[in-house]
Amino acid sequence: MENLSNISVIRDVLSRHGFSFSKGLGQNFLINPTVCPRMAEMGNAQPGWGMIEIGAGVGVLTAELAQRADKVVCIEIDSRLLPILDETLAEYNNIKIVNQDVLKVDLHKLIAEEFPNMPVAVCANLPYYITSPIIMNLLESRLPISSLTVMVQKEAAQRICAMPGSREVGAVSIVVRYYCEPKVLFQVSRGSFMPAPDVDSTVIRLDIRKQPAVDIKREEDFFRVVKAAFSQRRKTLSNTLSSGLSMNKTQIAELLERAGVVSNLRAEQLSMQQFADIANALNP
Numbered sequence: 001m002e003n004l005s006n007i008s009v010i011r012d013v014l015s016r017h018g019f020s021f022s023k024g025l026g027q028n029f030l031i032n033p034t035v036c037p038r039m040a041e042m043g044n045a046q047p048g049w050g051m052i053e054i055g056a057g058v059g060v061l062t063a064e065l066a067q068r069a070d071k072v073v074c075i076e077i078d079s080r081l082l083p084i085l086d087e088t089l090a091e092y093n094n095i096k097i098v099n100q101d102v103l104k105v106d107l108h109k110l111i112a113e114e115f116p117n118m119p120v121a122v123c124a125n126l127p128y129y130i131t132s133p134i135i136m137n138l139l140e141s142r143l144p145i146s147s148l149t150v151m152v153q154k155e156a157a158q159r160i161c162a163m164p165g166s167r168e169v170g171a172v173s174i175v176v177r178y179y180c181e182p183k184v185l186f187q188v189s190r191g192s193f194m195p196a197p198d199v200d201s202t203v204i205r206l207d208i209r210k211q212p213a214v215d216i217k218r219e220e221d222f223f224r225v226v227k228a229a230f231s232q233r234r235k236t237l238s239n240t241l242s243s244g245l246s247m248n249k250t251q252i253a254e255l256l257e258r259a260g261v262v263s264n265l266r267a268e269q270l271s272m273q274q275f276a277d278i279a280n281a282l283n284p
């Protein structure tokens with residue numbers, strides 16, 4: 001269907017199917033025609049590639065991905081959208097819609113079955129109520145994908161892409177940077193959606209690293225240290241690690257000394273390597 005991001009075309013197809021938006025499912029559909037082609041281009045949609053999308057809406061991004069890549073698999077939880085997508089994406093024979101919750105799909109199996117021997121990338125305008133669980137789930141399960149190009153709430157993008165040592169940095173920034181190189185691509189105003197959300201959005205790309213950013217003896221230690229360090233933002237490492245790792249102040253002082261990290265720093269002042277040094281010092 002032509003002009004899928006045209007507001008009157010979307011209104012018409014939605015009303016013919018008696019569709020009403022679900023706020024709970026984060027249903028804000030794109031109506032700005034410039035956004036999806038840019039996302040698809042910058043998201044690695046190209047000949048020979050397989051693309052995974054999360055949340056089809058009326059298929060506006062799905063169509064742009066299908067025009068550029070060999071195959072698109074889109075995971076959409078809302079079964080009311082299936083007859084709509086049958087109509088809007090009728091001209092494409094390289095799209096498969098999987099009607100499931102993305103957090104419950106076995107993505108390793110899906111990739112092996114749908115994209116054998118193909119490079120794969122994720123490209124999606126994410127439902128904002130589960131942005132972090134989706135991104136963390138995709139990264140932690142170490143899928144054979146090259147990148148995630150996703151639209152998220154502007155503030156979430158700032159946190160995800162924040163540099164270690166900056167004021168915006170949080171546990172999510174460190175964990176994301178462990179697996180990927182994050183990059184801010186472009187901003188999208190709230191008026192680009194129907195219905196318009198209360199927040200602006202940002203498209204980011206997370207390029208998966210071949211090797212994690214730092215060498216860690218035991219990954220679970222690294223994630224425990226990062227989580228503990230950021231658990232109380234204004235407190236020093238000595239305090240946050242003591243409560244987060246259930247160790248007394250003397251043990252924490254010894255740990256930080258082994259790691260070569262000064263104990264009165266706060267988590268936001270640490271580099272990736274310093275988090276790694278503390279994690280590795282837990283098991284010398």
Ligand code: SAM
Nearest residue numbers: 028029030055056057076077078101102125127
């Ligand atoms: N891609 C469309 C666009 O850009 O207009 C729709 C994006 S809309 C922000 C998010 C989409 O994700 C909706 O279609 C919603 O139904 C779907 N969704 C919400 N939760 C989901 C989940 N857990 N698994 C899969 N899809 C989900």
